[in-house]
Amino acid sequence: MSDSNTTDFTNPSTFILLGIPGLEAARVWISIPFCTMYAIAMLGNFTILFIVKREPSLHVPMYYFLCMLVITDLVLSTSTLPKTLSIFWFNSREIDFSACLTQMLFIHCFSVMESGILVAMAFDRYVAICHPLRHSTTLANPVVAKIGLAVVLRGIMLILPYPLLARQWPYCKSNIIPDIHCTHIAVVKLACADTHITNYYGLFVLFCIRGLDMFFIAVSYTQILRAIFSLPTQDARLKTFGTCSFHLCSILAFYIPALFSSLTYRFGHNVALHFHVLIGNVSVLVPPMLNPIIYGVRTKQIQDRLLWLLSHKDI
Template sequence: MSDSNTTDFINPSSFILLGIPGLETVHVWISIPFCTMYAIALLGNFTILFIVKREPSFHVPMYYFISMLAVMDLLLTTSTLPQMMDIYWFNSREIDFRACLTQMYFIHCFSAMESGIFMAMAFDRYMAICDPLRHSTTLTNSVVAKIGLAVVLHGGMLALPFPLLVSWWPYCRTNIIPHTYCEHMAVVKLACADIRISSYYGLFVAFSVSGLDVFFIATSYTQIIRVIFSLRTKDTRLKTFGTCGSHLCAILAFYIPRLFSFLMHRFGHNVPLHFHVLIANMYLLVPPMLHLIIYGVRTKEIQDRLLRLFTYKGS
């Protein structure tokens, strides 16, 4: 394994991941909170999946979508964190070229799927609050399954151009990536070619696709809020709004860190590189952990089922 900054290759057999540039001496300490967040995300999301599977009353669209989100959280974090831990703990920095492309694909794929699931959850809340009489007949199990399949296919197709474009570029400068995982633009910047297509496609996904999801989510919640404010009593308004409060918190936890990282990547040229990398790590690890808190703590039905489960086992 060579750590040289220059090489004569056209298509490297592997890349070298530096980790967090400038903070190599504290990699082990940085790994502690990251590993803790990963463990919480694993335990929490597996618990949610277990509870939803065990409780027949949870076999409804809202909990199906929460389960889909939990699966995406598990896949997204697992596609990146083991590689980070290899760097932080064992200084194992080499990653095969094809493995790098695969990781890049999974990151974009699962992120796009999560965005699609949030849009589906917003539609579910819209039907439940704005048109409750048609909710059960519209969002049947068959329809929910079709929505889930559409989300998977949409995310899979949307993410495919990222590794394909990266595999086409020639690399003749360096194989060293100043990052903890194969982040798309960090890899593309190593190419000795005109990479505007990759950059433009990334912008297209950010504005046209993710932006479209946000637009539909915002439209749904505009209608939901309009209906809520038309209710007669304050208690009814608060109770109705409480049914979608967890979803709103999860949306903010997902989109705000990504928006911040995107803006910083595009416009924060004076921001230290290690801060860019830390933020990129955080937005992949923090939301899956927060989803546990949001749905496990704020959703009373899940709390009650979890308490009954432990009470039954402890008796």
């Protein structure tokens, strides 16, 4: 281990994940909220999938997109939390080189997918509120399937260069990653090659792709709010706004931690390292935990079906 900082790694067999530098003594205590959030995410998201599958009235575009979001959240949290907990509980810090690159692919790919699904959900709300008579034809099942396929393909094509480039680099600095999981930025910092291209490409994905996604969401909700404020009564405005308020909460829960984490990693050189790591994990853990709570609390159909299932235990 002591030679890992000086040995040349043209293709290291393993990386070492340090966990949360500076907070090693508190790792067992930190694991408690992490484990709790993961358990809530698993239970909540699987419950949403089960309810939507069992309730025919929920077989509409909004809930199809919600199921896509739920599956994305499940994969995103599962790609990071088991390894994180093994570091906290068993000090199992080694990760195979290929496994590290695979984890990198899953983290960034499904983050981009989640961003795309949120755009699709915003479009669904726009059509449902601004053009309700055309909703069933505009977002028919084949169209929803094509949107889902496009979201998946976009995520794969945009993020696949990350591990492909990382596999080609020489690693002569170190094989120690001061983080809980393998992010693109953390691995790039260990490479001895010229990584300007991948750095610029990472910024392109961050600002152009997520920036465009946020722009399309903003445009959709601008039109939605205009339509809501044009309704004749206060009750109608509140009822209509209530149908998309949970989606706004989901958008904020995803974009705020993710953008803050990405920007502090790149530009927050004076921010403490353990704060970088904690924020990075919040951006991966919080949306999967909050989304089922948000949709469970704000969606009457899901509440009613869940209460019905709990009161009919023989079903």
